[in-house]
Amino acid sequence: MSYLxxxxxxxxxxxxxxxxESIDEIxxxxxxxxxxxxxxxxxxxxxxxxxxxxxxxxLAARNASADSHVCFLGGGAYDHFIPAAVDEIASxxxxxxxxxxxxxxxxxxxxxxxxxxxxxxxxxxxxxxxNASLYDGGSAATEAVLMALxxxxxxxxxxxxxxxxxxxRDILVAYLKNIDAxxxxxxxxxxxxxxxMIDAIDDxxxxxxxxxxxxxxxxxSVSEIAAAAKEAGALTIQVFDPVSLGRLKRPGxxxxxxxxxxxxxxxxxxxxxxxxxxxxxxxxxxxxxxPGRIAGQTTDRRGKRxxxxxxxTREQHIRREKATSNICSNQTLLALRATVHLSLLxxxxxxxxxxxxxxxxxxxxxxxAKSERFEVxxxxxxxxxxxxxxxxxxVAGLLAHAREQGLLAGIDMTPMCVGGSEASEPAVAxxxxxxxxxxxxxxxxRSRVEIDRWANVLCEAPSMAxx
Amino acid sequence: xxxxxxxxxxxxxxxxxxxxxxGGDKFATIGISAFAVEQLNDLVYMDLPEVGRELEIGExxxxxxxxxxxxxxxxxxxxxxxxxxxxxxxxxDNLNDDAFDFGWILKVxxxxxxxxxxxxxxxxxxxxxxxx
Numbered sequence: 001m002s003y004l005x006x007x008x009x010x011x012x013x014x015x016x017x018x019x020x021e022s023i024d025e026i027x028x029x030x031x032x033x034x035x036x037x038x039x040x041x042x043x044x045x046x047x048x049x050x051x052x053x054x055x056x057x058x059l060a061a062r063n064a065s066a067d068s069h070v071c072f073l074g075g076g077a078y079d080h081f082i083p084a085a086v087d088e089i090a091s092x093x094x095x096x097x098x099x100x101x102x103x104x105x106x107x108x109x110x111x112x113x114x115x116x117x118x119x120x121x122x123x124x125x126x127x128x129x130x131n132a133s134l135y136d137g138g139s140a141a142t143e144a145v146l147m148a149l150x151x152x153x154x155x156x157x158x159x160x161x162x163x164x165x166x167x168x169r170d171i172l173v174a175y176l177k178n179i180d181a182x183x184x185x186x187x188x189x190x191x192x193x194x195x196x197m198i199d200a201i202d203d204x205x206x207x208x209x210x211x212x213x214x215x216x217x218x219x220x221s222v223s224e225i226a227a228a229a230k231e232a233g234a235l236t237i238q239v240f241d242p243v244s245l246g247r248l249k250r251p252g253x254x255x256x257x258x259x260x261x262x263x264x265x266x267x268x269x270x271x272x273x274x275x276x277x278x279x280x281x282x283x284x285x286x287x288x289x290x291p292g293r294i295a296g297q298t299t300d301r302r303g304k305r306x307x308x309x310x311x312x313t314r315e316q317h318i319r320r321e322k323a324t325s326n327i328c329s330n331q332t333l334l335a336l337r338a339t340v341h342l343s344l345l346x347x348x349x350x351x352x353x354x355x356x357x358x359x360x361x362x363x364x365x366x367x368x369a370k371s372e373r374f375e376v377x378x379x380x381x382x383x384x385x386x387x388x389x390x391x392x393x394x395v396a397g398l399l400a401h402a403r404e405q406g407l408l409a410g411i412d413m414t415p416m417c418v419g420g421s422e423a424s425e426p427a428v429a430x431x432x433x434x435x436x437x438x439x440x441x442x443x444x445x446r447s448r449v450e451i452d453r454w455a456n457v458l459c460e461a462p463s464m465a466x467x
Numbered sequence: 468x469x470x471x472x473x474x475x476x477x478x479x480x481x482x483x484x485x486x487x488x489x490g491g492d493k494f495a496t497i498g499i500s501a502f503a504v505e506q507l508n509d510l511v512y513m514d515l516p517e518v519g520r521e522l523e524i525g526e527x528x529x530x531x532x533x534x535x536x537x538x539x540x541x542x543x544x545x546x547x548x549x550x551x552x553x554x555x556x557x558x559x560d561n562l563n564d565d566a567f568d569f570g571w572i573l574k575v576x577x578x579x580x581x582x583x584x585x586x587x588x589x590x591x592x593x594x595x596x597x598x599x
Contacts, residue, residue, distance in 0.1 A: 288512065313537045
């Protein structure tokens with residue numbers, strides 16, 4: 001496609017053909033006075049490319065990222081290792097610049113990637129079908145809930161708990177607000193486990209939404225919760241961590257019906273929060289309600305193997321208002337990266353990654369627990385994330401101090417707790433026991449030296465309170 | 468005994484109805500017409516209701532899906548679903564040759580008289596030829 005500007009002549013032609021004198025005249029007709037910007041955009045004056053590049057570089061240098069700091073941040077996005085081959089393959093023009101690559105006649109390469117991706121996701125989750133990906137983990141969680149609601153006549157209750165990712169719950173609340181659905185957020189027990197939700201399951205329950213490992217890093221009794229849901233005729237949706245499946249049981253082997261995940265951990269950079277990758281898989285018999293696109297393998301009229309989009313009658317362009325979802329896109333490029341990443345790691349590599357995370361997280365818990373000022377919150381093993389309480393009650397100051405020392409030491413949980421600035425309503429809040437706590441993630445990339453330094457910097461931080 | 472299409476009643480939305488009396492109650496067997504099956508072409512899936520469900524006249528009770536489209540199925544009668552042809556979704560190919568016998572979808576115990584809007588065979592044939 002050539003890249004051409006409109007000339008003044010082109011504009012005159014177009015205006016003439018619609019019978020308008022000027023572009024302003026069209027805008028005056030269409031855009032109400034009240035919403036129009038009456039001043040130039042708030043930008044510095046134009047400059048040349050050299051000056052612009054220098055200025056943008058200066059601004060970019062002010063960011064603290066996983067490249068400039070040692071990163072212990074998690075909460076849904078993690079600083080995992082990405083093999084160089086992932087970038088190399090994903091940056092091929094055929095993949096990198098493809099636009100809606102779904103037409104079988106011209107997109108065999110992309111469709112094959114989607115099919116390979118789906119195959120890997122089904123192997124990873126132990127479930128029968130996967131879609132070609134959704135926008136991110138949070139929207140995938142909500143899509144799974146909508147899917148469960150659409151399948152179950154006369155059931156409109158959605159049960160989740162206060163240790164499921166707050167932002168995922170936030171998306172869910174927004175979507176459920178205007179449909180016939182009741183969201184019940186059951187308080188977790190003092191260890192951050194969701195088992196108490198079992199008592200809330202009844203014959204009006206469409207689905208339960210759990211996260212394992214959950215937002216505070218605890219492992220959940222998935223099989224038990226799924227069995228209770230099944231007995232009541234409800235579906236179980238699990239938010240999983242792809243890396244955890246190197247070691248933990250697969251959702252499909254625990255009675256989970258729909259499994260969703262944030263796929264950023266699989267070969268995708270943190271990129272300041274996105275774009276990310278929504279993974280979604282479900283049991284075979286639910287496939288007709290699965291949102292998004294699905295690539296399938298078939299044969300062409302010469303009998304040769306080929307790939308196509310399949311089961312499209314689920315989708316909005318055919319089922320219209322009855323479609324499960326209005327999502328008709330996916331994150332092909334990021335799904336490709338996840339596919340390459342998993343192919344390079346293989347099952348053994350994923351196990352090894354998970355084992356490194358588990359061992360290093362255990363070590364980090366051990367060193368921080370030695371300090372007078374800190375205690376590890378919650379019991380049992382952790383995959384790669386755990387909660388630390390600051391008995392000095394100055395998490396914000398503590399983390400700012402660590403940032404100055406080149407460490408992104410954790411996520412302040414205080415604003416996410418009941419009444420906090422990031423908890424817009426009770427349904428999305430964390431329990432108040434996590435006030436003055438921070439969430440720490442330790443991936444396979446963290447070395448012993450880095451973990452020791454992290455603990456030292458935190459222990460030496462000035463404290464507002466005397467412990 | 469094979470059903471005779473000319474003795475059945477038809478809804479505008481192409482469902483056929485066959486009413487029988489059993490022990491003082493009236494039951495309707497429901498399916499979709501051969502014309503509808505032919506129009507839909509290449510059926511791949513059918514979603515059926517559960518036994519025990521109460522249907523209103525005109526209520527959507529399921530859907531039938533072909534390679535290119537999804538069509539809702541509407542109940543031509545009011546009553547309780549007493550039987551569902553559960554083998555049908557896995558044998559949709561047979562629907563092509565046998566829409567009126569093997570192709571039965573539901574059996575409903577009637578709670579009200581058949582609506583007057585149901586057509587007889589001649590009227591339905593006329594509708595189909597006009598749509599043709």
